[in-house]
Amino acid sequence: MRAKFNCESVTEYGYGNKEAKMRAVYDDGNQENNQFAEATPSGELTINIDKNAVAKDFLVPGKNYYLDFTEAD
Numbered sequence: 001m002r003a004k005f006n007c008e009s010v011t012e013y014g015y016g017n018k019e020a021k022m023r024a025v026y027d028d029g030n031q032e033n034n035q036f037a038e039a040t041p042s043g044e045l046t047i048n049i050d051k052n053a054v055a056k057d058f059l060v061p062g063k064n065y066y067l068d069f070t071e072a073d
Helices: 029-037
Strands: 003-010 018-024 044-049 064-067
Touching: 003 029
Parallel strands: none
Antiparallel strands: 003 018, 003 064, 018 044
């Protein structure tokens, strides 16, 4: 399953870890976003990223990201 989310904010804490808050894209006139909004009408994700993780600078407020979900055992 694939969803499309927008990064709303990234907060960096004094010890270096970051917290990113994301929301599902909404019907904003963009054809692709409208298709995702129909399939995933609402949703939010908060993710904490360790200061030593390679991904700590990946998420940027205002940018959209695809989230791919694959079933795991």
